[in-house]
Amino acid sequence: MSSRREILNLLRxxxxxxxxxxxxxxxxxxxxxxxxxxxxxxxGVICGYQAVVDWSAVDTDEERVRATVELNVALDRETNYSxxxxxxxxxxxxxxxxLVSGDYDFDLEVEGDSMREVSHFISDKIAPIPxxxxxxxxxxxxxxxxxxxxxxxxxxxxxxxxxx
Numbered sequence: 001m002s003s004r005r006e007i008l009n010l011l012r013x014x015x016x017x018x019x020x021x022x023x024x025x026x027x028x029x030x031x032x033x034x035x036x037x038x039x040x041x042x043x044g045v046i047c048g049y050q051a052v053v054d055w056s057a058v059d060t061d062e063e064r065v066r067a068t069v070e071l072n073v074a075l076d077r078e079t080n081y082s083x084x085x086x087x088x089x090x091x092x093x094x095x096x097x098x099l100v101s102g103d104y105d106f107d108l109e110v111e112g113d114s115m116r117e118v119s120h121f122i123s124d125k126i127a128p129i130p131x132x133x134x135x136x137x138x139x140x141x142x143x144x145x146x147x148x149x150x151x152x153x154x155x156x157x158x159x160x161x162x163x164x
Contacts, residue, residue: 067137
C-alpha cells in the first residue's frame with residue numbers, strides 16, 4: 001500500500017484530483033483518502049489549494065507586476081525572525097516570505113498592479129520597519145516554471161538564437 005505522503009505529492013502535482021482519483025492511484029479506499037486529507041488539513045499540513053497561473057498567457061491589461069525582494073535585518077534582544085515575519089506577512093501585497101541562508105535574511109515575493117505600486121510598497125511599508133537594514137528588489141520579467149509547473153516555450157529572446 002502507498003504512504004500517506006504520496007497523497008501529498010499527488011495533490012501538489014494536481015490539487016484537482018478527486019478522492020476517487022487519489023484512491024485509484026494510491027491503493028487507499030476513498031474513505032481512507034478523505035480521512036487522510038481531512039487530517040492533513042486540520043493539522044495545517046495542507047494550507048490551501050491554488051492554481052498555478054502563467055501570467056504571460058493572460059491578457060496583458062490584467063498582468064500583475066511581481067518582484068522578489070532580498071531583505072537584510074538586524075535583530076535585537078526583543079525581536080526575532082518570527083516577529084519580523086509576522087509583521088511583513090500581514091501585508092496583502094506579500095505573496096511569499098521565506099527566511100533563507102546566504103547573503104540576505106529574508107526572500108520576499110510581492111505583487112502589485114505596476115512597478116510604481118511595488119516600489120512604493122517596498123519604500124513606504126517594508127523599508128521603514130526598524131529591523132530592516134537593506135532591501136534589494138528584483139522585478140520578475142518572465143517565468144518559465146512555477147511550483148513545479150513548466151510553462152510553454154517563451155523563447156522570445158533573440159540573443160539566444162544563432163544567426164546564419
